[in-house]
Amino acid sequence: MTRRFDPVGIGLTTFTLLAATLWAFPLYWAVITTLKPEHETIRPGVHFLPEDWTLGGYIHIIQNTNLGTWYVNSIVTAVAVTVLVVVMSAACGFAISQLRFPGRRLLYLMILASFMVPMQALIVTHFILMNDLGLVNTWTGIILPQLIAPISVIVYKQFFDSVPKELREAAIVDGANWFQLLFRVFLPMNWGITTALAIITFIAAWNNFLWPFLVTTSERTMTITVGITQVKDAFGVYYARQLSGAVLAALPVAAAYLIFQRRVTQAIMLTAGIKG
Amino acid sequence: MNRLLKKALAATALFALGAGMAHAKETVVWWDFLSGGDGVRMKALIQKFNEDHPDIQIDATTLEWGVPFYTKVQTSAAVGEGPDVMTYHLSRLPLGVSTNTLREITPEELASAGLKPEDYAPANFQAAQVDGKLYAVPFDIHSLVLYYNKDRLAEAGLIGADGKPAGLDTLEGFDAALKKLTDGPSDYGLSFQTAGDGGVWRVFYSLLGQQDGAFLGEGGVLPGDENLDKAKKALSAIANWSAQGWLPKATEYPASVALFTSGKAPLFLNGVWEVPTMVDLAAKNQLGFEWGAIQMPALLGHKATWADSHAFAIPNNVGKEISPEKLKAVLTVIAWMNQNSLAWASAGHIPAYVPVTQTGEFKAMEPNATYAPLAETAVFDPQSVIAGVASPVYEATGNYFVPAVNGEMDPAEAVESFRDDLNGQLP
Amino acid sequence: MKSRKSEARAAAVLIAPFVVAYLVLFIYPTVKMVELTFTDAPLIGEGAWVGVRNYVRMWSDRQFWNALWNTLYFVLLTVVPNTVIGLLIAMMVSRLKGWLQSVVLAAFFLPYILPVSVVTLIWQWVLDPQFGIAQYPLSFFVGERVPVFRTRAWIMPTVGFVTIWWTCGFNILLFLAGLRNISSEYYDAAALDGAGRWKQFRHITLPLIWPVAALVLTIQLILQLKIFDQLYLLTLGGATNTTMVLVQAIYRQAFVTNKGGYGATIALALFVLIVALSVLQYQFLRARDR
Numbered sequence: 004m005t006r007r008f009d010p011v012g013i014g015l016t017t018f019t020l021l022a023a024t025l026w027a028f029p030l031y032w033a034v035i036t037t038l039k040p041e042h043e044t045i046r047p048g049v050h051f052l053p054e055d056w057t058l059g060g061y062i063h064i065i066q067n068t069n070l071g072t073w074y075v076n077s078i079v080t081a082v083a084v085t086v087l088v089v090v091m092s093a094a095c096g097f098a099i100s101q102l103r104f105p106g107r108r109l110l111y112l113m114i115l116a117s118f119m120v121p122m123q124a125l126i127v128t129h130f131i132l133m134n135d136l137g138l139v140n141t142w143t144g145i146i147l148p149q150l151i152a153p154i155s156v157i158v159y160k161q162f163f164d165s166v167p168k169e170l171r172e173a174a175i176v177d178g179a180n181w182f183q184l185l186f187r188v189f190l191p192m193n194w195g196i197t198t199a200l201a202i203i204t205f206i207a208a209w210n211n212f213l214w215p216f217l218v219t220t221s222e223r224t225m226t227i228t229v230g231i232t233q234v235k236d237a238f239g240v241y242y243a244r245q246l247s248g249a250v251l252a253a254l255p256v257a258a259a260y261l262i263f264q265r266r267v268t269q270a271i272m273l274t275a276g277i278k279g
Numbered sequence: 280m281n282r283l284l285k286k287a288l289a290a291t292a293l294f295a296l297g298a299g300m301a302h303a304k305e306t307v308v309w310w311d312f313l314s315g316g317d318g319v320r321m322k323a324l325i326q327k328f329n330e331d332h333p334d335i336q337i338d339a340t341t342l343e344w345g346v347p348f349y350t351k352v353q354t355s356a357a358v359g360e361g362p363d364v365m366t367y368h369l370s371r372l373p374l375g376v377s378t379n380t381l382r383e384i385t386p387e388e389l390a391s392a393g394l395k396p397e398d399y400a401p402a403n404f405q406a407a408q409v410d411g412k413l414y415a416v417p418f419d420i421h422s423l424v425l426y427y428n429k430d431r432l433a434e435a436g437l438i439g440a441d442g443k444p445a446g447l448d449t450l451e452g453f454d455a456a457l458k459k460l461t462d463g464p465s466d467y468g469l470s471f472q473t474a475g476d477g478g479v480w481r482v483f484y485s486l487l488g489q490q491d492g493a494f495l496g497e498g499g500v501l502p503g504d505e506n507l508d509k510a511k512k513a514l515s516a517i518a519n520w521s522a523q524g525w526l527p528k529a530t531e532y533p534a535s536v537a538l539f540t541s542g543k544a545p546l547f548l549n550g551v552w553e554v555p556t557m558v559d560l561a562a563k564n565q566l567g568f569e570w571g572a573i574q575m576p577a578l579l580g581h582k583a584t585w586a587d588s589h590a591f592a593i594p595n596n597v598g599k600e601i602s603p604e605k606l607k608a609v610l611t612v613i614a615w616m617n618q619n620s621l622a623w624a625s626a627g628h629i630p631a632y633v634p635v636t637q638t639g640e641f642k643a644m645e646p647n648a649t650y651a652p653l654a655e656t657a658v659f660d661p662q663s664v665i666a667g668v669a670s671p672v673y674e675a676t677g678n679y680f681v682p683a684v685n686g687e688m689d690p691a692e693a694v695e696s697f698r699d700d701l702n703g704q705l706p
Numbered sequence: 707m708k709s710r711k712s713e714a715r716a717a718a719v720l721i722a723p724f725v726v727a728y729l730v731l732f733i734y735p736t737v738k739m740v741e742l743t744f745t746d747a748p749l750i751g752e753g754a755w756v757g758v759r760n761y762v763r764m765w766s767d768r769q770f771w772n773a774l775w776n777t778l779y780f781v782l783l784t785v786v787p788n789t790v791i792g793l794l795i796a797m798m799v800s801r802l803k804g805w806l807q808s809v810v811l812a813a814f815f816l817p818y819i820l821p822v823s824v825v826t827l828i829w830q831w832v833l834d835p836q837f838g839i840a841q842y843p844l845s846f847f848v849g850e851r852v853p854v855f856r857t858r859a860w861i862m863p864t865v866g867f868v869t870i871w872w873t874c875g876f877n878i879l880l881f882l883a884g885l886r887n888i889s890s891e892y893y894d895a896a897a898l899d900g901a902g903r904w905k906q907f908r909h910i911t912l913p914l915i916w917p918v919a920a921l922v923l924t925i926q927l928i929l930q931l932k933i934f935d936q937l938y939l940l941t942l943g944g945a946t947n948t949t950m951v952l953v954q955a956i957y958r959q960a961f962v963t964n965k966g967g968y969g970a971t972i973a974l975a976l977f978v979l980i981v982a983l984s985v986l987q988y989q990f991l992r993a994r995d996r
Contacts (some may be wrong), residue, residue, distance in 0.1 A: 016802065
């Protein structure tokens with residue numbers, strides 16, 4: 004069937020392209036603002052490109068704020084949350100899927116039940132708990148409450164359920180113990196799931212605002228997403244500087260997405276309950 | 280391999296030595312909310328202190344003024360993670376003490392720093408106490424002043440024979456001046472922060488004070504019809520300025536400053552703390568007009584101006600009692616700042632430390648000398664746990680007065696809702 | 707290895723980390739929260755038992771009802787629009803092919819992976835009353851510059867708009883997956899019958915995409931009830947009556963005014979509200995699976 008001229012179709016495509024451009028425009032505008040000298044940012048009129056290209060905003064905030072410290076705090080806590088969540092969920096999901104032990108059904112029901120628990124409702128008691136443990140203003144304090152991720156357990160359980168029985172039997176005959184079975188057979192078979200979950204857990208941990216905002220009361224312990232909104236003297240009303248901080252804060256997650264686009268998409272489907 | 284190990288060991292030893300030496304230095308963690316023109320002056324003061332004191336190092340952080348600052352301070356102190364010393368508004372002292380955020384400063388400690396109660400104005404020192412206990416050391420008194428663009432005012436015939444603004448005393452005169460200025464080459468007659476609680480509260484409270492209105496009394500907030508009417512009159516006057524287009528609506532703090540410095544609004548009601556901004560711009564020839572600052576004119580009766588005080592306080596870091604050495608260092612910082620507050624006066628403020636205000640240098644300082652008489656007509660925020668910066672009063676100002684000024688609420692209705700809301704929060 | 711006992715022992719080791727974390731970081735804080743609601747404790751420190759006084763207070767607290775109302779208003783502003791816009795964009799994107807589709811999808815999706823503080827900084831700049839580029843179209847339509855985060859009528863709709871811009875990518879992905887699952891045979895058959903675009907949408911796309919739409923709607927509902935971050939960051943320090951939502955009411959009571967017991971009471975109210983809705987959602991999804 005040959006395609007005939009389709010004005011509505013061309014119109015729709017044009018409209019889609021326009022909408023996409025408009026949608027992404029604030030991102031472009033933010034990035035381009037960081038490359039302008041401060042006085043150009045407040046010049047009247049619309050200037051889509053800087054007259055004088057500069058990295059002044061970036062240089063200023065790198066030299067004058069604790070951005071480096073915030074970055075380290077973000078990386079350490081986000082990586083720790085990712086590793087711990089993935090390992091804990093894989094182990095727990097594996098046990099529920101493959102092993103028989105008393106309380107198995109109950110455990111799974113409880114995990115299912117806590118699926119949509121609002122962490123925001125627990126901020127008060129989490130803060131009290133972290134204070135009791137002396138963990139306010141520490142990496143551990145930022146990490147711990149983010150470890151409750153029932154959804155990853157559920158995802159792992161579902162995927163391990165679908166691993167063919169024969170593989171398991173064969174490994175057992177070869178004399179593998181349960182741990183070897185998990186790490187040598189089940190995890191490698193579902194490597195894609197682990198990557199997808201790890202990326203999305205990392206992005207979520209990096210982007211988390213409310214909890215790190217509450218549990219860090221000192222400038223030195225803030226993560227970058229908190230730091231760029233809390234410490235004012237470094238920025239004042241300098242838009243290029245402020246947005247430079249924002250661009251740097253967004254860089255790792257934007258890079259993670261652009262590199263692992265397919266995995267991120269898959270992870271989102273998984274966590275929404277749609278098998279990818 | 281062996282050599283490498285030796286090198287590593289030597290490096291470690293050297294590092295440990297360095298750390299040991301650094302340890303003899305007492306680090307004072309300092310939090311403030313000073314980010315305007317006075318923030319620059321404070322940073323210079325801190326730097327000078329650090330240079331003068333090889334044994335003490337101030338490690339300063341500036342946080343967002345208002346609710347964010349005071350929330351952070353309160354929460355941090357409760358978990359023993361607060362700073363060693365911080366700036367604090369005396370208006371908020373009763374509220375801060377009620378949440379157990381502040382550590383008492385005993386008379387002996389004050390004396391050990393070389394400071395005496397007599398060094399401060401009695402009312403000022405009184406405001407630093409709750410139930411007879413001292414919780415803060417006053418640092419300055421700051422107030423609202425009227426900044427003016429002399430060039431524009433002269434064009435409009437609003438400069439008197441003495442070279443100072445004329446014809447602004449009385450609301451009618453002030454309104455007429457605003458109209459004239461707005462009709463002229465300026466975008467607006469007047470500017471101040473109309474988007475937030477602080478700017479609106481300061482102007483409102485000054486106008487209430489000019490009518491001798493009582494804010495808090497036996498009958499609660501704005502007791503009796505008389506005080507309520509005075510409050511309505513004050514708020515209506517402000518709302519009228521914006522309704523007439525003489526005052527820009529919903530203007531954020533930095534924009535309100537920019538409107539004045541760029542010549543778009545020739546009158547500017549703001550705290551003395553923006554004096555250094557003007558001084559610096561004028562020094563760099565970037566202002567483009569001659570500026571001045573006078574005491575807020577009497578618009579609704581006699582002269583009266585809102586005032587507050589910056590002070591230094593030591594947080595009550597729960598479970599982490601401050602060590603004697605650290606306390607000594609903190610008191611040294613507080614005393615030094617007070618004794619060197621002439622530099623702080625250049626940030627527009629009036630030093631709380633009386634010996635400094637008696638120096639010839641201070642008396643000759645401009646524009647402070649022009650508005651210095653305001654100390655006598657200052658009306659401080661009410662002493663109450665619902666008042667002060669980041670208090671229920673400020674919040675209610677944001678909820679009712681700010682919308683009224685921006686034409687989103689009727690001023691009379693706003694004042695009544697304001698009163699009812701706050702009366703519900705009285706202890 | 708073969709014995710039941712060793713299997714249970716291995717299971718214990720494997721589930722231990724998660725179970726410990728679950729007990730310490732979820733069960734305990736939840737129980738503690740309930741306990742706190744019966745005391746007048748400050749955020750940190752002991753409080754006295756006050757019975758149900760916090761609940762009585764909440765019932766008559768204007769600010770609590772205000773927060774509940776504002777939260778529901780925000781839900782109204784975002785849930786359905788976010789779903790509809792997500793579906794429309796997904797349909798637009800699904801028409802495209804190859805690299806063009808990837809690029810267009812990335813443009814729509816990229817905001818979703820950004821941290822909330824970055825999103826709010828971008829929009830504060832774009833909508834800045836003096837220098838924001840969006841003020842040009844705004845003043846064209848409204849007649850004057852609008853300080854959107856300081857004008858009461860504008861705050862919630864604008865924050866809702868920013869939220870949709872930020873989170874719509876998630877919905878788009880789910881809808882795209884749903885659209886791909888609709889066999890092209892349906893459309894071919896309809897085209898042979900001479901059905902136009904609208905008819906195809908009405909009689910094929912809509913009924914077949916409806917389960918996904920229902921999923922998106924329920925996810926959105928629960929998500930938007932927890933609104934705090936972007937609203938707090940965009941309006942910080944102003945107009946609390948207009949911007950107070952439930953999570954912010956918890957934060958305010960517990961952290962700003964130091965009333966841990968009362969803050970926990972509002973937290974429990976939010977907890978119950980969301981758990982109740984989640985149960986509904988679960989039932990709903992189960993019904994769909996059948």
